[in-house]
Amino acid sequence: MRKLWAVLKREYRETVRKPSFLIMTVLAPFLMGALMLVPAFLASRGMGERRVAVLDGTGRLRAAVEGLAGEAPGERSAFARGRGTNVPTGRIVPEYVDLFTVDPKNAVGPYLERLSVERTPKERRLDGVLLVPADAFERPLTHLTYFSRSAADLLAQERLGRAVNRALQRERLAARGVAPAELELILAPLPVETVQVTKSGQERRGGEGSFVLAMLFLALLFIPSLVYGQEVMRGVIQEKTDRVVELLVSSMTPMELLSGKILGMAAIGLTQMAVWVAMGGAVAAAGLSEARSAGFDLSSVLRPSIAVWFVVFFLLSYLVTVGVYAAGGAIVSSEKEAQQVLTPVMFVFLVPWFLMMPILTNPDSTLSVVLSLVPIYTPMTMFIRLLVSEPPAWQVALSLVLSVATIAGLLKASAKVFRAGLLATGKRPTIPELWRWLKEA
């Protein structure tokens, strides 16, 4: 035990002292944040402003069109609420043109001219022209025409269309004698709110946010495991090439050596996680209140029990991954070779990542249940299920037992491969040779 501790301590101390550890620990949250925020930022900027001329043949849509200007980017009007699109759409700057008295056919030309990038100065340039025919109120089968430089300018088109249609509906109803006070009531759509009913009959709201959250958690479960798995592998290979390993093996059992290394790495991972949690705490708190004001109540997803499960599954994921990488390091003789061997292994580990959507949307399907019971997939899959659903206690218990048993078995097998592989720095062993190592040691 003391030797295990010695190895653990050494791994920990030597890793934490490395500049790369400090950099990774301090910078990773910023990188991660940047990774998530930059695309959103770019997207909303890319949408930017849309200058759109609405050529109104009816002459009665001024209020509706100019109302569009008041909508902030990404903000959804009270009516649009619950319609689903929460993608930022950028600001629409409408330019209302009353064509009631003019023949639209002749008036459109100059506006279309202003769509052209070459012939129009930037201040006057239009991004779109929406033509509302004069008979829009009378003839139900007519249509709106949207002229734009880009055929895929779907969002602006959709929003414009919706606003104009709403105004048309209102006008039509008003024309048929509906009182203005009742109009809002008649036209108000009903938002859909997701309520998860738990086994104990409790109700949980705010499931919409769990997708993003699941992504974040999975990344946190997975990425450090992989990073430190490779670190352990590199360490083992280094010990082989530096020839330290003979001293180590002559002083302790391979099991002590391996456990010490893996637990040392787990301690490093937990340290890093603690730093990240501390750093992210403030940001997350701000994020939560923001999310709540935007209509998501994440506190129902971020329950205290989830924190506990996260630590449990983080450790499991860590131990399994690091164990596999350590054994890999013992088998191969150089890092280059290791990459070849372990790239396919990584894809096997990544399966739940690719299957996240089906698991998230259907956490109790056969696929989800089976995956969550396969030890190397347990950490990620079972954690998603716990996050968004309520898997039966026996399944959780079984998955934990299987995982722990697998880790123990993996450690044992790795220790055997370790002893045989450590001194063999020549060529990579064949499968039969590996099998012999497993039986022999």
Added chain:
Amino acid sequence: MSRVLSLHDVVKHYGSVKAVDGVSFEVNAGKITGLLGRNGAGKTTTLRMITGVLRPDRGRVELFGAAVEGARDRLGYLPEERGLYRKMRVLDHLLFLAEIKGRSPASMRPAAERWLKRFELSEKKDSKVEELSKGNQQKVQLAGALLFDPELVVLDEPGSGLDPVNVVLVRRLLRELAAEGRAILLSTHQMGEAEKLCDEIVLVHAGMVVRSGPLAEVKASGGRDAVHLEFTGDGAFLAEHPAVASARIDTNRAELSLAPGADAQELLAAAAVRLRVLRFEVVAPSLEEVFLEAVGEAAPPEVAA
């Protein structure tokens, strides 16, 4: 004299190659035992089974009367292929090496400082291992094998990679350790070195022990005594003397190897009758010669420097 280590009919295969083939010998406290043989004779494999790095396919290794695994903390080991964590600081590394032998690092600090001082490495204690010269790295590793006060010290080719000054330093150190009552087992392919250092010899060839015992006994077990003679007069008749097996005779000197059972004294008497003897010396055979005879080869092996 107490037995520290014993091997009983130990066998180790690598695939179909038999690296060690039924080796038995003992190592006793207070003695320096040399495991001698050419490269590939099975020395390193044997030592690795003693240190628990490898397990024998057959046979038994007993350390302090028990299995190897139970006694590893009483054994210090200097492997043939030296290696340390390159990025670790020297003192930290020494303490780590003591800690994996079950000693508390705090209690080992004075010993570590003492060894560094002895090897003139005190100023380097906070340097990284990779910043040290190769010779100094070797000394750090040797200190690591000794600082936790092991009762048995196993050294695989301790002299390799050391300059002559350090070879002498190590030789003196090993003598000292043996005098303190520790058992020393070292392997080497340099017979001359072993002759200067070892009390007990185990000669191995092709995975088997060909001779073993105290140095003097091993040397007496084979080879022939030789006579070196300087004289004035005609020495040609010496070659015909019954005590002489073979002779090389120059004008004023002769090197004669004695026939089995022959008495050098008779030869001296015969020589004194017909020559003026300036020098007469009986020379015991070298370990090298004993080895070659035991292995049954006449040509001297290539000895790496």
